[in-house]
Amino acid sequence: MLDSVLAHVLLRRTRAPRPQGGRPLRIVDLFAGCGGLTLGIAQAAAENGLRLEIPLAVDFEALATAVYKKNFPFSERVETAPVEGYFDGELGAPHTLAEKRTAAEARDVDVLLGGPPCQGHSNLNNHTRRVDGKNALYLRMVRAAEVLTPRAVLIENVPAVLNDRHDGEGVVERARKHLTALGYAVDDQVVELDKLGVAQTRRRHILLAIRDNDATSPEAVFNAVPLHPRRDLRWAIGDLVDVDATNPIDRAPEAQAANKKRMQYLLDNDLYDLPNALRPHCQQGEHSYKSMYGRLRWNEPAQTITSGFGSIGQGRYMHPERPRALTAHEAARIQGFPDYFDFSPCPTRGALATMIGNAVPPALTASIFGTYLAQTRSAANELGQEAATSG
Missing domain, CATH: 3.40.50.150 (Vaccinia Virus protein VP39)
Known part of the structure; x- marks a missing residue:
């Protein structure tokens, strides 16, 4: 709540x-x-x-x-x-x-x-x-x-x-x-x-x-x-799960087909870390990239938000209960920016991600x-x- x-x-x-x-x-x-x-x-x-x-x-x-x-x-x-x-x-x-x-x-x-x-x-x-x-x-x-x-x-x-x-x-x-x-x-x-x-x-x-x-x-x-x-994450973005996406800041990032399958697998099996066998070949051996392709937990804080929050290949940025990465609105909330803060000068999704990820x-x-x-x-x-x- x-x-x-x-x-x-x-x-x-x-x-x-x-x-x-x-x-x-x-x-x-x-x-x-x-x-x-x-x-x-x-x-x-x-x-x-x-x-x-x-x-x-x-x-x-x-x-x-x-x-x-x-x-x-x-x-x-x-x-x-x-x-x-x-x-x-x-x-x-x-x-x-x-x-x-x-x-x-x-x-x-x-x-x-x-x-x-x-x-x-x-x-x-x-x-x-x-x-x-x-x-x-x-x-x-x-x-x-x-x-x-x-x-x-x-x-x-x-x-x-x-x-x-x-x-x-x-x-x-x-x-x-x-x-x-x-x-x-x-x-x-x-x-x-x-x-x-x-x-x-x-x-x-x-x-x-x-x-x-x-x-x-x-x-x-x-x-x-x-x-x-x-x-925790629910405190910050729990009300944004199914928010109207007509505003670009609430639009879900579009994932590649392979990443959609990875996210659906995590949801279907109630997992938060992707098994090595489902990772890209470069991460199927010993590695320290556990958070990449990972799913966030409602009852924990997010990992550090970077400009890569829109891709699960950049870190643990998968939404806790939806097969998608974080929206810009969710990332801004996790950073602590109130809803009145206006990012509208950013003309593209990439610019918006960079602005929010680089912010203090x-x-x-x-x-x-x-x-x-x-x-x-x-x-x-x-x-x-x-x-x-x-x-």
Whole structure:
């Protein structure tokens, strides 16, 4: 049965009104994608009565920025461009003309967010793992913090970023040292998103930096993030089994004949893992691809959603009780995107799959910044009470 949290968040077809009064919360989102990180902090801001303002969001992919603009129309600037075009100086160097212009236009940034491209860090990328030039983009986030001087910085990536080295030193350690020198308290953790209420087994590395003179610290935030009971697949998509497929986002992916037979076999025999004899020849010996061609279970979270969720040959993406892979709507729900989030700028099924699979679940920033904002608000209230008492 769908619980009240799902009804409150995922099933919403219209976005809650953006608070018009109160203090603004100004954010910059770099490597923004379609806006998963922004959506989470928007939810946290609304819960705390703050008015989200977005002076700048940047991503290299035009389709991603189109989706971002669609969902955050109040953004001041959403740019399709390389992030390094806005933050092009070396760490510790004087600000460049481009950086001075960016800082002047963005101004008074509270939170800097970013998920630099992770292909170079991912253990799925066997050919260029840990030597990919994209890994250096991680440090563009640190340079952006140096230029914008936000109150807080969050950098999101895959856990394998901890193994990456840049100029002989780990990029995470280098980021930590430089942010510390800039006056931030810094902590980093590998976060299991199923503990934050996301119905999939996904892990992300988070580096969180908060100004030393702020009312809280990254360690205090991480320690206080509320943990949820594990939510299963039925919680996320149980109401979508036979949904009307006139909307492209609800259209079932068309499987090849061989895969249709495989899925029907799993249903007919109440199995969740395909026997080797029915797999492609390359997987009929000893292999570690058990989840491929597998069927999902209602009472467990999904595996990590990738852009391949529409094909059972890409992972355990078969629906628990239908001979098909997941729809885009189901994948978006599993990622934690509410029904009001609009992916309509995506012109094809492949584009839709890429957009959803590459997105960051919003629960990540909703949980972290919901905690951060609550702690800083509590501290401000305590200071106000002390001032009133002393007065």
